[in-house]
Amino acid sequence: MFYPTPSSKLIERLSKLPGTGITNPTRLAYNTIDMSGEDVNEMAKNLLTAKRELTYCSICGNLTEADPGGSCTEETRDKSTI
Numbered sequence: 635m636f637y638p639t640p641s642s643k644l645i646e647r648l649s650k651l652p653g654t655g656i657t658n659p660t661r662l663a664y665n666t667i668d669m670s671g672e673d674v675n676e677m678a679k680n681l682l683t684a685k686r687e688l689t690y691c692s693i694c695g696n697l698t699e700a701d702p703g704g705s706c707t708e709e710t711r712d713k714s715t716i
């Protein structure tokens with residue numbers, strides 16, 4: 635099937651996500667294209683912010699804004715207090 639270049643690039647990029655076949659990325663791309671410009675802009679900002687501000691906790695492996703994460707920092711503090 636022929637897709638215009640901008641949509642084929644979006645489909646190709648989405649298909650690199652784990653667990654996606656070819657149908658889901660195509661559906662995601664078309665749903666994204668159907669969104670308002672404001673919603674797409676907000677989603678793009680959310681992606682960039684998440685990429686920039688999140689990391690994995692070196693103790694538990696959960697996503698966190700700081701390493702070690704808040705719950706691991708509290709556990710360490712609680713153990714040292716006891």
Ligand SMILES: [Zn+2]
Binds near residue numbers: 692693694702703707
């Ligand atoms: Zn942690």
